[in-house]
Amino acid sequence: MEIAILGGTGDIGQGLALRWGYDTDHDLVIGSREQTKARTKAEEYETELDSRSREVSIGAAENSEAAAGADVVVAAVPAYHLADTIESVADALDDESILVTPAVGMKRDEAGFHYNRPGAGSVTALAAEAAPEEVPVVGAFHNLPADRLANLDADLGIDTLLVGEDADARDIVADLAAGIEGLRPLDAGGLANAAEIEGLTPLLINVAQHNDGLHDLGVRFD
Amino acid sequence: MEIAILGGTGDIGQGLALRWGYDTDHDLVIGSREQTKARTKAEEYETELDSRSREVSIGAAENSEAAAGADVVVAAVPAYHLADTIESVADALDDESILVTPAVGMKRDEAGFHYNRPGAGSVTALAAEAAPEEVPVVGAFHNLPADRLANLDADLGIDTLLVGEDADARDIVADLAAGIEGLRPLDAGGLANAAEIEGLTPLLINVAQHNDGLHDLGVRFD
Numbered sequence: 001m002e003i004a005i006l007g008g009t010g011d012i013g014q015g016l017a018l019r020w021g022y023d024t025d026h027d028l029v030i031g032s033r034e035q036t037k038a039r040t041k042a043e044e045y046e047t048e049l050d051s052r053s054r055e056v057s058i059g060a061a062e063n064s065e066a067a068a069g070a071d072v073v074v075a076a077v078p079a080y081h082l083a084d085t086i087e088s089v090a091d092a093l094d095d096e097s098i099l100v101t102p103a104v105g106m107k108r109d110e111a112g113f114h115y116n117r118p119g120a121g122s123v124t125a126l127a128a129e130a131a132p133e134e135v136p137v138v139g140a141f142h143n144l145p146a147d148r149l150a151n152l153d154a155d156l157g158i159d160t161l162l163v164g165e166d167a168d169a170r171d172i173v174a175d176l177a178a179g180i181e182g183l184r185p186l187d188a189g190g191l192a193n194a195a196e197i198e199g200l201t202p203l204l205i206n207v208a209q210h211n212d213g214l215h216d217l218g219v220r221f222d
Numbered sequence: 223m224e225i226a227i228l229g230g231t232g233d234i235g236q237g238l239a240l241r242w243g244y245d246t247d248h249d250l251v252i253g254s255r256e257q258t259k260a261r262t263k264a265e266e267y268e269t270e271l272d273s274r275s276r277e278v279s280i281g282a283a284e285n286s287e288a289a290a291g292a293d294v295v296v297a298a299v300p301a302y303h304l305a306d307t308i309e310s311v312a313d314a315l316d317d318e319s320i321l322v323t324p325a326v327g328m329k330r331d332e333a334g335f336h337y338n339r340p341g342a343g344s345v346t347a348l349a350a351e352a353a354p355e356e357v358p359v360v361g362a363f364h365n366l367p368a369d370r371l372a373n374l375d376a377d378l379g380i381d382t383l384l385v386g387e388d389a390d391a392r393d394i395v396a397d398l399a400a401g402i403e404g405l406r407p408l409d410a411g412g413l414a415n416a417a418e419i420e421g422l423t424p425l426l427i428n429v430a431q432h433n434d435g436l437h438d439l440g441v442r443f444d
Contacts, residue, residue, distance in 0.1 A: 111414035
């Protein structure tokens with residue numbers, strides 16, 4: 001399967017690229033607003049994988065070009081860039097592609113991080129509004145600790161929750177998630193359930209901040 | 223330590239009473255709007271504990287009487303009864319007591335369960351507004367699977383998150399939580415962080431509903 005990771009130069013994008021590169025045989029393309037930036041990062045990931053005896057060729061392209069050939073397009077960009085990014089690649093998406101959104105909106109005050117719920121109901125719903133109507137949108141990878149994900153020496157042993165209106169698309173993304181060792185995909189149903197998933201991310205940060213010895217937290221449903 | 227469990231005849235109250243009765247030596251008092259109902263349940267819990275060779279005497283009283291002598295008062299009532307219950311016992315609380323609130327507000331639609339955030343910002347904040355100003359309020363035990371908690375044969379291995387403005391009070395409730403085998407207390411900071419914790423409860427229900435073999439879920443931060 002060909003996976004395009006838009007914003008694949010950012011922290012979650014990097015983690016997903018390295019894990020899929022290491023644990024699976026999917027074709028990966030890093031997307032960025034600038035092709036050269038994507039190329040630099042793709043080579044960095046190839047070098048990292050090569051140092052672990054995984055010879056992987058990772059593509060690099062400007063976002064819309066990266067999206068064009070992909071079966072699954074992960075929009076790994078900050079929430080405030082999400083709608084723009086999706087609109088900029090809309091022509092490259094169709095009913096055969098799946099758009100995946102891991103973005104979460106947060107705000108911070110003196111007490112800690114808080115979920116910043118957008119008017120659409122959730123950032124995942126906002127992505128669905130920005131995407132062409134025929135493109136299935138799946139929310140996933142919202143609650144992953146980015147540094148730990150990008151550190152191939154670190155064990156995961158955590159869950160990722162999937163939401164979206166198209167159950168087949170959720171299943172496909174669940175398979176992609178399950179390909180990453182130590183990551184368990186769990187189905188969380190329709191788009192309306194996304195806000196509570198996204199709200200977990202600021203909570204994970206707050207808990208790490210208040211408890212000695214805990215950092216880079218993920219979550220496990222048990 | 224004396225713990226009063228108001229609404230101790232309900233499901234979370236039952237679980238906490240049985241676990242504290244089995245795992246600790248705290249003095250427990252079950253509170254209810256009717257003393258006779260509290261008595262019936264307290265005897266039921268005593269019988270269950272006795273069948274496991276734990277001879278424990280559990281008190282029973284009308285809510286305000288139960289609260290009067292307690293160091294810690296757990297308001298284990300539904301969110302829509304929380305403010306009323308707290309106001310009905312307010313005279314029995316002072317700056318030496320700690321009020322604990324595990325309540326979560328939820329609504330349900332065809333997609334699943336959703337967090338029903340009250341105007342106060344969270345149900346925990348609503349409890350703090352209802353309580354006398356000098357009484358420290360701690361949000362805890364929001365995300366516990368009630369049936370599993372009440373089944374002493376079931377292992378927990380899950381976390382509970384604590385929020386509140388008074389760090390000493392959080393520590394005391396954390397110790398009470400840690401007294402329950404398999405339950406790990408984690409500090410989540412001030413009251414402003416409560417909404418994301420409460421929002422986890424509908425998510426746990428949705429995830430259990432959408433994944434075969436998962437039920438009575440708790441959460442573990444890892």
